[in-house]
Amino acid sequence: MEKTERIIFLIKFGQKKNLEKLRDNGEVYFKNTEEFNKIKKVNEEQGDENEGAIWIENLKDVKVTLNHPKIGEFNFKSVPNKFVKLTQFNHNYLTCSFYVVTDRDFNKSSEIEIDERMSELGEYALIITNPKNLIDSIFKQATSEKIALESKKVDYQDFSKEGKIHITPFLKKIEHSYQNEFRFVLKNCIEKSKVLTCKEIEPSGIIIPTVKNKKLQFKIN
Template sequence: MNKTIKVPPILIKIGRKEDLVKLQQLGQVYFGMFEGYRTQEKEDIDLDQTDFYRRDSLEGLERRFSGSGSIRFKSKDQKDVTINIPEMKLNLFQNKYSHLYCLYAIPNVIDDTYKIDSKMLKFGESALIITKPLEFLERLIGKMESNYDMDHVSYYDNCPMFDGKYEIFQKQKTFEYQNEFRIAANLIEDNSVFIGDITDISILLDSQSLLELEYKIQS
Protein backbone atom coordinates (compact mmCIF):
# COMPACT_ATOMS: atom_id res chain seq x y z
CA MET A 1 0.00 0.00 0.00
CA ASN A 2 1.42 3.38 -0.94
CA LYS A 3 -0.76 6.31 0.06
CA THR A 4 -1.09 8.91 2.78
CA ILE A 5 -4.08 8.98 5.11
CA LYS A 6 -5.02 11.28 7.96
CA VAL A 7 -4.95 9.27 11.18
CA PRO A 8 -7.89 10.03 13.50
CA PRO A 9 -7.00 11.56 16.89
CA ILE A 10 -8.95 8.80 18.66
CA LEU A 11 -10.11 5.35 17.56
CA ILE A 12 -12.78 3.40 19.43
CA LYS A 13 -13.75 -0.25 19.25
CA ILE A 14 -17.21 -1.02 20.63
CA GLY A 15 -18.25 -4.58 21.37
CA ARG A 16 -18.59 -7.31 23.95
CA LYS A 17 -16.40 -6.88 27.02
CA GLU A 18 -14.75 -10.30 26.68
CA ASP A 19 -13.70 -9.52 23.10
CA LEU A 20 -12.30 -6.12 24.04
CA VAL A 21 -10.34 -7.61 26.94
CA LYS A 22 -8.70 -9.94 24.41
CA LEU A 23 -7.94 -6.97 22.20
CA GLN A 24 -6.46 -4.96 25.04
CA GLN A 25 -4.53 -7.64 26.92
CA LEU A 26 -3.63 -10.08 24.13
CA GLY A 27 -3.63 -7.67 21.23
CA GLN A 28 -6.07 -9.89 19.34
CA VAL A 29 -7.34 -7.86 16.38
CA TYR A 30 -10.18 -9.97 15.02
CA PHE A 31 -11.08 -9.34 11.38
CA GLY A 32 -14.57 -10.14 10.16
CA MET A 33 -15.13 -11.88 6.85
CA PHE A 34 -16.06 -9.37 4.16
CA GLU A 35 -19.09 -11.47 3.18
CA GLY A 36 -20.43 -11.12 6.70
CA TYR A 37 -21.06 -7.41 6.19
CA ARG A 38 -23.44 -7.98 3.31
CA THR A 39 -26.87 -9.24 4.25
CA GLN A 40 -30.47 -8.91 3.35
CA GLU A 41 -32.65 -6.52 5.28
CA LYS A 42 -33.47 -7.32 8.89
CA GLU A 43 -36.94 -8.62 8.09
CA ASP A 44 -35.62 -11.10 5.53
CA ILE A 45 -33.40 -13.08 7.90
CA ASP A 46 -33.17 -13.65 11.61
CA LEU A 47 -30.69 -10.98 12.74
CA ASP A 48 -30.39 -9.56 16.21
CA GLN A 49 -30.51 -5.78 16.59
CA THR A 50 -26.73 -5.46 16.82
CA ASP A 51 -26.21 -7.13 13.45
CA PHE A 52 -28.91 -4.97 11.89
CA TYR A 53 -27.09 -1.78 12.83
CA ARG A 54 -23.69 -3.13 11.92
CA ARG A 55 -24.34 -4.54 8.47
CA ASP A 56 -24.84 -2.98 5.07
CA SER A 57 -26.54 -5.02 2.33
CA LEU A 58 -24.57 -3.07 -0.29
CA GLU A 59 -21.20 -3.54 1.42
CA GLY A 60 -18.40 -3.55 -1.14
CA LEU A 61 -20.67 -2.90 -4.08
CA GLU A 62 -18.66 -1.92 -7.15
CA ARG A 63 -21.49 -1.34 -9.59
CA ARG A 64 -25.22 -1.04 -9.23
CA PHE A 65 -27.62 -0.59 -12.11
CA SER A 66 -31.30 0.07 -11.66
CA GLY A 67 -34.16 1.76 -13.41
CA SER A 68 -37.79 1.54 -14.48
CA GLY A 69 -39.95 2.80 -17.31
CA SER A 70 -42.04 1.59 -20.20
CA ILE A 71 -41.86 0.68 -23.87
CA ARG A 72 -44.63 1.69 -26.28
CA PHE A 73 -45.05 0.35 -29.80
CA LYS A 74 -47.70 -0.57 -32.38
CA SER A 75 -48.72 -4.16 -32.95
CA LYS A 76 -49.32 -5.67 -36.39
CA ASP A 77 -52.94 -4.55 -36.28
CA GLN A 78 -51.78 -1.00 -35.44
CA LYS A 79 -52.96 -1.12 -31.86
CA ASP A 80 -50.90 0.76 -29.28
CA VAL A 81 -49.12 -1.59 -26.93
CA THR A 82 -47.39 -0.47 -23.75
CA ILE A 83 -45.12 -2.70 -21.72
CA ASN A 84 -44.31 -1.45 -18.25
CA ILE A 85 -40.80 -2.24 -17.11
CA PRO A 86 -40.44 -2.73 -13.36
CA GLU A 87 -37.38 -1.54 -11.49
CA MET A 88 -34.49 -3.82 -12.25
CA LYS A 89 -31.34 -4.09 -10.20
CA LEU A 90 -28.02 -5.67 -10.94
CA ASN A 91 -25.60 -5.61 -8.04
CA LEU A 92 -22.04 -6.66 -8.82
CA PHE A 93 -19.75 -7.34 -5.88
CA GLN A 94 -16.04 -7.73 -6.42
CA ASN A 95 -13.24 -6.81 -4.05
CA LYS A 96 -9.65 -7.87 -3.61
CA TYR A 97 -9.85 -8.00 0.19
CA SER A 98 -11.49 -10.81 2.13
CA HIS A 99 -11.45 -9.40 5.67
CA LEU A 100 -12.36 -6.14 7.40
CA TYR A 101 -11.62 -4.56 10.76
CA CYS A 102 -13.82 -1.60 11.64
CA LEU A 103 -13.43 1.11 14.26
CA TYR A 104 -15.20 4.31 15.23
CA ALA A 105 -13.07 7.38 14.46
CA ILE A 106 -13.36 10.67 16.30
CA PRO A 107 -13.10 13.29 13.50
CA ASN A 108 -9.96 15.40 13.22
CA VAL A 109 -11.99 18.60 13.49
CA ILE A 110 -14.68 18.83 16.17
CA ASP A 111 -15.94 21.31 18.74
CA ASP A 112 -17.17 20.90 22.30
CA THR A 113 -20.69 20.11 21.06
CA TYR A 114 -19.56 16.87 19.41
CA LYS A 115 -21.44 13.76 20.50
CA ILE A 116 -21.27 10.10 19.54
CA ASP A 117 -24.60 8.87 18.21
CA SER A 118 -26.41 6.70 20.76
CA LYS A 119 -27.03 4.10 18.02
CA MET A 120 -23.37 3.12 18.43
CA LEU A 121 -24.23 1.55 21.78
CA LYS A 122 -26.03 -1.22 19.86
CA PHE A 123 -22.63 -2.68 18.98
CA GLY A 124 -21.87 -3.73 22.53
CA GLU A 125 -21.82 -2.91 26.21
CA SER A 126 -18.12 -2.00 26.31
CA ALA A 127 -15.75 0.32 24.45
CA LEU A 128 -11.99 0.34 24.07
CA ILE A 129 -10.60 3.81 23.43
CA ILE A 130 -7.35 3.73 21.46
CA THR A 131 -5.54 6.78 22.84
CA LYS A 132 -2.63 6.57 20.40
CA PRO A 133 -4.10 5.52 17.04
CA LEU A 134 -0.86 5.93 15.09
CA GLU A 135 0.99 3.65 17.48
CA PHE A 136 -1.85 1.12 17.30
CA LEU A 137 -1.85 1.13 13.49
CA GLU A 138 1.94 0.85 13.32
CA ARG A 139 1.88 -2.18 15.63
CA LEU A 140 -0.83 -3.76 13.51
CA ILE A 141 0.98 -3.08 10.24
CA GLY A 142 4.13 -4.59 11.72
CA LYS A 143 2.31 -7.88 12.24
CA MET A 144 0.45 -8.00 8.94
CA GLU A 145 1.65 -10.76 6.64
CA SER A 146 -0.76 -10.07 3.80
CA ASN A 147 -1.90 -7.27 1.55
CA TYR A 148 -3.85 -4.58 3.36
CA ASP A 149 -5.36 -1.13 2.98
CA MET A 150 -6.92 1.32 5.42
CA ASP A 151 -8.83 4.58 5.28
CA HIS A 152 -11.79 6.58 6.53
CA VAL A 153 -15.15 5.50 5.12
CA SER A 154 -17.06 8.03 3.05
CA TYR A 155 -20.84 7.86 2.80
CA TYR A 156 -22.95 8.17 -0.34
CA ASP A 157 -26.61 9.10 -0.73
CA ASN A 158 -29.07 6.22 -0.79
CA CYS A 159 -30.23 7.03 -4.31
CA PRO A 160 -32.06 4.25 -6.22
CA MET A 161 -30.50 5.15 -9.57
CA PHE A 162 -26.76 4.70 -9.81
CA ASP A 163 -24.30 3.73 -12.51
CA GLY A 164 -20.84 3.87 -11.10
CA LYS A 165 -18.31 2.34 -8.76
CA TYR A 166 -18.61 2.03 -4.99
CA GLU A 167 -15.26 1.43 -3.33
CA ILE A 168 -14.51 -0.70 -0.30
CA PHE A 169 -14.23 2.50 1.74
CA GLN A 170 -17.73 3.70 0.86
CA LYS A 171 -21.05 2.91 2.54
CA GLN A 172 -24.64 4.07 2.36
CA LYS A 173 -25.36 7.39 4.06
CA THR A 174 -27.69 5.52 6.42
CA PHE A 175 -24.55 4.38 8.26
CA GLU A 176 -22.85 7.78 8.44
CA TYR A 177 -23.29 7.96 12.22
CA GLN A 178 -20.70 5.15 12.49
CA ASN A 179 -17.81 7.48 11.48
CA GLU A 180 -15.98 4.38 10.39
CA PHE A 181 -12.27 3.85 9.94
CA ARG A 182 -11.60 0.46 8.43
CA ILE A 183 -8.70 -1.81 7.69
CA ALA A 184 -9.05 -4.27 4.81
CA ALA A 185 -6.83 -7.31 4.41
CA ASN A 186 -6.45 -10.79 2.99
CA LEU A 187 -5.99 -13.22 5.85
CA ILE A 188 -5.39 -16.82 4.87
CA GLU A 189 -4.75 -18.94 7.96
CA ASP A 190 -6.56 -17.04 10.71
CA ASN A 191 -9.06 -14.23 11.16
CA SER A 192 -6.96 -12.65 13.90
CA VAL A 193 -3.74 -10.67 13.99
CA PHE A 194 -1.96 -10.55 17.36
CA ILE A 195 -0.10 -7.32 18.11
CA GLY A 196 0.65 -7.79 21.81
CA ASP A 197 -0.68 -6.06 24.92
CA ILE A 198 -2.01 -2.56 24.18
CA THR A 199 -2.94 -1.59 27.73
CA ASP A 200 -0.43 1.27 27.45
CA ILE A 201 -2.37 2.92 24.61
CA SER A 202 -5.97 2.07 25.43
CA ILE A 203 -8.73 2.56 28.01
CA LEU A 204 -11.58 0.09 28.58
CA LEU A 205 -14.92 1.44 29.74
CA ASP A 206 -18.67 0.93 29.44
CA SER A 207 -19.95 2.04 26.05
CA GLN A 208 -22.63 4.11 27.78
CA SER A 209 -19.80 6.34 29.03
CA LEU A 210 -19.12 7.45 25.45
CA LEU A 211 -22.27 9.56 25.57
CA GLU A 212 -21.02 11.37 28.66
CA LEU A 213 -17.46 12.16 27.60
CA GLU A 214 -16.38 15.65 26.62
CA TYR A 215 -14.54 15.84 23.32
CA LYS A 216 -12.25 18.70 22.44
CA ILE A 217 -9.29 18.64 20.07
CA GLN A 218 -6.75 21.36 20.64
CA SER A 219 -6.01 23.40 17.53
Protein backbone atom coordinates (compact mmCIF):
# COMPACT_ATOMS: atom_id res chain seq x y z
CA MET A 1 0.00 0.00 0.00
CA GLU A 2 1.36 3.43 -0.89
CA LYS A 3 2.08 5.86 1.96
CA THR A 4 -0.63 8.23 0.76
CA GLU A 5 -3.30 5.55 1.10
CA ARG A 6 -4.92 5.66 4.55
CA ILE A 7 -6.94 2.80 6.06
CA ILE A 8 -10.42 3.93 7.07
CA PHE A 9 -11.59 0.64 8.57
CA LEU A 10 -11.03 -3.12 8.47
CA ILE A 11 -13.72 -5.78 8.20
CA LYS A 12 -13.53 -9.38 9.35
CA PHE A 13 -16.12 -11.86 8.07
CA GLY A 14 -16.87 -15.04 10.01
CA GLN A 15 -18.93 -16.75 12.69
CA LYS A 16 -20.35 -14.47 15.35
CA LYS A 17 -18.69 -16.30 18.27
CA ASN A 18 -15.25 -15.97 16.65
CA LEU A 19 -15.77 -12.30 15.85
CA GLU A 20 -16.80 -11.68 19.47
CA LYS A 21 -13.56 -13.32 20.63
CA LEU A 22 -11.65 -10.92 18.41
CA ARG A 23 -13.64 -7.84 19.47
CA ASP A 24 -14.02 -8.58 23.18
CA ASN A 25 -10.86 -10.56 23.98
CA GLY A 26 -8.49 -9.42 21.26
CA GLU A 27 -8.03 -12.99 19.95
CA VAL A 28 -6.53 -12.79 16.46
CA TYR A 29 -6.62 -16.19 14.76
CA PHE A 30 -3.88 -17.15 12.29
CA LYS A 31 -4.14 -20.16 9.99
CA ASN A 32 -1.57 -22.24 8.12
CA THR A 33 -1.65 -21.89 4.33
CA GLU A 34 -2.28 -25.63 3.83
CA GLU A 35 -5.69 -25.16 5.45
CA PHE A 36 -6.71 -22.81 2.63
CA ASN A 37 -5.66 -25.45 0.09
CA LYS A 38 -8.05 -27.91 1.77
CA ILE A 39 -10.90 -25.38 2.10
CA LYS A 40 -10.77 -24.83 -1.68
CA LYS A 41 -12.67 -28.12 -2.15
CA VAL A 42 -15.70 -26.96 -0.13
CA ASN A 43 -15.56 -23.14 -0.28
CA GLU A 44 -14.37 -21.56 -3.52
CA GLU A 45 -14.33 -18.06 -2.04
CA GLN A 46 -12.39 -18.80 1.14
CA GLY A 47 -10.07 -21.48 -0.24
CA ASP A 48 -7.11 -20.95 -2.54
CA GLU A 49 -4.99 -23.67 -4.16
CA ASN A 50 -2.07 -21.23 -4.46
CA GLU A 51 -1.75 -20.37 -0.76
CA GLY A 52 1.73 -21.20 0.43
CA ALA A 53 3.14 -21.34 -3.10
CA ILE A 54 6.47 -19.65 -3.80
CA TRP A 55 6.07 -20.14 -7.55
CA ILE A 56 3.81 -21.70 -10.12
CA GLU A 57 4.65 -22.60 -13.71
CA ASN A 58 2.15 -23.04 -16.52
CA LEU A 59 3.42 -25.36 -19.24
CA LYS A 60 2.05 -26.59 -22.57
CA ASP A 61 2.68 -29.86 -24.41
CA VAL A 62 4.20 -31.64 -21.43
CA LYS A 63 5.60 -35.13 -22.00
CA VAL A 64 6.41 -37.45 -19.10
CA THR A 65 8.12 -40.83 -19.29
CA LEU A 66 7.77 -43.33 -16.46
CA ASN A 67 9.99 -46.40 -16.24
CA HIS A 68 8.96 -49.35 -14.11
CA PRO A 69 11.39 -52.26 -13.55
CA LYS A 70 8.70 -54.90 -14.14
CA ILE A 71 5.90 -53.31 -16.15
CA GLY A 72 8.08 -51.29 -18.48
CA GLU A 73 7.92 -47.76 -19.90
CA PHE A 74 4.89 -45.47 -19.98
CA ASN A 75 4.60 -42.18 -21.83
CA PHE A 76 2.14 -39.48 -20.87
CA LYS A 77 1.22 -36.33 -22.78
CA SER A 78 -0.76 -33.34 -21.57
CA VAL A 79 -4.01 -32.28 -23.23
CA PRO A 80 -3.13 -30.26 -26.37
CA ASN A 81 -3.33 -26.46 -26.03
CA LYS A 82 -4.05 -26.66 -22.31
CA PHE A 83 -1.74 -25.69 -19.48
CA VAL A 84 -0.29 -28.09 -16.94
CA LYS A 85 0.43 -26.22 -13.71
CA LEU A 86 3.41 -27.06 -11.52
CA THR A 87 3.47 -25.60 -8.01
CA GLN A 88 6.29 -25.30 -5.47
CA PHE A 89 5.03 -24.81 -1.90
CA ASN A 90 6.67 -23.61 1.30
CA HIS A 91 4.06 -23.71 4.09
CA ASN A 92 6.21 -22.05 6.74
CA TYR A 93 3.99 -19.11 7.69
CA LEU A 94 0.55 -18.36 9.10
CA THR A 95 -1.87 -15.72 7.86
CA CYS A 96 -4.81 -13.62 8.99
CA SER A 97 -6.64 -11.33 6.57
CA PHE A 98 -9.17 -8.51 6.79
CA TYR A 99 -11.16 -6.70 4.13
CA VAL A 100 -9.64 -3.22 3.93
CA VAL A 101 -11.37 0.06 3.08
CA THR A 102 -9.10 3.04 2.44
CA ASP A 103 -9.59 6.70 1.61
CA ARG A 104 -9.00 5.84 -2.06
CA ASP A 105 -12.19 3.79 -2.10
CA PHE A 106 -14.12 7.02 -1.57
CA ASN A 107 -12.28 9.09 -4.19
CA LYS A 108 -15.11 8.90 -6.71
CA SER A 109 -18.11 8.53 -4.42
CA SER A 110 -19.12 8.79 -0.76
CA GLU A 111 -20.63 5.30 -1.05
CA ILE A 112 -18.94 1.93 -1.59
CA GLU A 113 -20.28 -1.58 -2.12
CA ILE A 114 -18.57 -4.76 -0.96
CA ASP A 115 -18.96 -7.74 -3.27
CA GLU A 116 -21.77 -10.12 -2.33
CA ARG A 117 -19.35 -13.08 -2.50
CA MET A 118 -17.85 -11.89 0.79
CA SER A 119 -20.98 -13.26 2.50
CA GLU A 120 -19.60 -16.74 1.72
CA LEU A 121 -16.86 -16.07 4.30
CA GLY A 122 -19.27 -15.77 7.19
CA GLU A 123 -22.76 -14.89 8.39
CA TYR A 124 -21.48 -11.87 10.31
CA ALA A 125 -19.00 -9.06 9.79
CA LEU A 126 -16.93 -7.23 12.41
CA ILE A 127 -16.28 -3.63 11.38
CA ILE A 128 -13.18 -2.22 13.04
CA THR A 129 -13.36 1.55 12.98
CA ASN A 130 -10.01 2.12 14.70
CA PRO A 131 -7.70 -0.04 12.55
CA LYS A 132 -4.49 1.56 13.84
CA ASN A 133 -5.27 0.33 17.34
CA LEU A 134 -5.68 -3.24 16.08
CA ILE A 135 -2.60 -3.18 13.83
CA ASP A 136 -0.39 -1.73 16.58
CA SER A 137 -1.68 -4.30 19.08
CA ILE A 138 -0.96 -7.23 16.78
CA PHE A 139 2.59 -6.04 16.16
CA LYS A 140 3.15 -5.42 19.87
CA GLN A 141 2.00 -8.93 20.78
CA ALA A 142 4.06 -10.56 18.02
CA THR A 143 7.13 -8.67 19.22
CA SER A 144 6.55 -9.77 22.81
CA GLU A 145 6.39 -13.39 21.63
CA LYS A 146 9.45 -12.88 19.43
CA ILE A 147 7.61 -13.76 16.23
CA ALA A 148 8.51 -12.06 12.94
CA LEU A 149 5.41 -10.32 11.57
CA GLU A 150 4.72 -8.50 8.31
CA SER A 151 1.55 -6.81 7.13
CA LYS A 152 0.38 -4.95 4.04
CA LYS A 153 -2.33 -4.79 1.42
CA VAL A 154 -2.48 -7.76 -0.96
CA ASP A 155 -1.81 -7.31 -4.69
CA TYR A 156 -3.66 -9.40 -7.27
CA GLN A 157 -2.28 -10.79 -10.51
CA ASP A 158 -3.28 -12.98 -13.44
CA PHE A 159 -1.80 -16.42 -12.78
CA SER A 160 -3.11 -17.97 -16.01
CA LYS A 161 -0.35 -16.82 -18.36
CA GLU A 162 2.31 -19.21 -19.66
CA GLY A 163 5.62 -19.56 -17.84
CA LYS A 164 6.85 -19.23 -14.25
CA ILE A 165 5.25 -16.80 -11.80
CA HIS A 166 6.90 -16.07 -8.46
CA ILE A 167 4.47 -15.65 -5.56
CA THR A 168 4.65 -14.08 -2.10
CA PRO A 169 2.10 -14.17 0.76
CA PHE A 170 0.99 -10.74 -0.43
CA LEU A 171 0.35 -11.71 -4.06
CA LYS A 172 -2.82 -13.62 -4.97
CA LYS A 173 -4.74 -14.58 -8.08
CA ILE A 174 -6.83 -11.89 -9.77
CA GLU A 175 -10.03 -13.91 -9.24
CA HIS A 176 -9.86 -13.05 -5.52
CA SER A 177 -9.31 -9.30 -6.00
CA TYR A 178 -12.84 -8.57 -4.77
CA GLN A 179 -11.66 -9.67 -1.29
CA ASN A 180 -9.47 -6.55 -1.06
CA GLU A 181 -7.27 -8.03 1.67
CA PHE A 182 -5.03 -6.44 4.24
CA ARG A 183 -2.97 -9.38 5.43
CA PHE A 184 -0.87 -10.19 8.49
CA VAL A 185 1.81 -12.89 8.11
CA LEU A 186 3.58 -14.68 10.96
CA LYS A 187 6.88 -15.83 9.49
CA ASN A 188 8.72 -19.10 10.13
CA CYS A 189 5.74 -20.79 11.78
CA ILE A 190 4.86 -24.38 10.96
CA GLU A 191 1.94 -24.83 13.37
CA LYS A 192 -1.52 -25.44 11.91
CA SER A 193 -2.87 -22.38 13.70
CA LYS A 194 -2.03 -19.79 16.34
CA VAL A 195 -3.90 -17.17 18.35
CA LEU A 196 -2.33 -13.85 19.27
CA THR A 197 -4.19 -12.32 22.21
CA CYS A 198 -3.97 -8.58 21.73
CA LYS A 199 -5.37 -5.43 23.27
CA GLU A 200 -9.17 -5.34 23.31
CA ILE A 201 -10.76 -3.51 20.40
CA GLU A 202 -14.35 -3.56 21.71
CA PRO A 203 -14.85 0.25 21.75
CA SER A 204 -14.22 0.42 17.98
CA GLY A 205 -15.69 -2.91 16.87
CA ILE A 206 -19.23 -3.34 15.53
CA ILE A 207 -20.69 -6.75 14.58
CA ILE A 208 -23.44 -6.82 11.96
CA PRO A 209 -25.15 -9.73 10.15
CA THR A 210 -24.41 -10.28 6.48
CA VAL A 211 -27.09 -11.15 3.96
CA LYS A 212 -26.42 -14.06 1.60
CA ASN A 213 -25.61 -12.96 -1.94
CA LYS A 214 -26.21 -9.29 -1.14
CA LYS A 215 -23.73 -6.44 -1.33
CA LEU A 216 -22.64 -4.70 1.86
CA GLN A 217 -22.94 -0.94 1.47
CA PHE A 218 -21.14 1.87 3.30
CA LYS A 219 -21.50 5.63 3.14
CA ILE A 220 -19.21 8.33 4.50
CA ASN A 221 -21.01 11.43 5.74
